[in-house]
Amino acid sequence: MVGDADALIGELDQRMRRDCRRLTLWRNVHRTTGVAYTVVLILVPAVLAVGFTSSETALGKVLLLAAALVGGLNVTFKPYLHSRQRRGDVNAMRLLHDEFRAEVAAGGDRLALFRKYSAAYAGEFEQRGGELLDGRLGTEEPPEKAAEKVPEKAGPERS
Numbered sequence: 001m002v003g004d005a006d007a008l009i010g011e012l013d014q015r016m017r018r019d020c021r022r023l024t025l026w027r028n029v030h031r032t033t034g035v036a037y038t039v040v041l042i043l044v045p046a047v048l049a050v051g052f053t054s055s056e057t058a059l060g061k062v063l064l065l066a067a068a069l070v071g072g073l074n075v076t077f078k079p080y081l082h083s084r085q086r087r088g089d090v091n092a093m094r095l096l097h098d099e100f101r102a103e104v105a106a107g108g109d110r111l112a113l114f115r116k117y118s119a120a121y122a123g124e125f126e127q128r129g130g131e132l133l134d135g136r137l138g139t140e141e142p143p144e145k146a147a148e149k150v151p152e153k154a155g156p157e158r159s
Contacts, residue, residue, distance in 0.1 A: 005110040012118055013104075016097040019125070023093055027086040037074040040066060089128055096120060 044067040047053060053060045100117045104110075 005114060008114045008118075009104055009110055012114060012121065013097075013100065016093070016100065016121060019121075020090070020093050020097060023086075023090045027090055030086060033077075034074075037070050040070045041074065044070075092124060096124060 044063045048055055048060060048063060053063070055061065055064055096117070100113075100121075103113055103117070
């Protein structure tokens with residue numbers, strides 16, 4: 001029984017570590033891509049405006065096409081490329097993993113500890129997945145839809 005609980009603890013620890021590494025990797029990929037897109041969107045119009053090349057030449061046409069393509073990609077994926085939430089997701093996952101490791105080191109009922117942190121990890125993972133699927137593409141929800149999603153606070157009813 002103790003060996004099974006230790007195997008579960010080890011598996012959960014491994015999943016959390018892998019998720020932290022992946023989150024960090026994707027955060028860096030998104031940040032690098034966002035910066036590269038921004039640099040292209042700044043430099044291409046400047047090169048054409050200053051006259052280093054004309055928009056009539058093959059190079060000028062390629063630069064205009066690149067600016068249009070990069071601009072479209074930048075706008076489409078803006079919630080992912082320029083998201084402050086990525087840093088928050090990485091930090092939340094690291095915090096959860098650190099709390100898990102601290103409680104494992106402190107001892108106690110290992111099966112209850114696994115259940116507690118497995119549920120917390122699954123909730124965190126599901127929340128992130130929902131936010132990725134919702135991808136708002138840079139638009140805000142109308143106020144009436146946002147108000148519908150806010151759950152009412154639990155507590156005594158007022159008459």
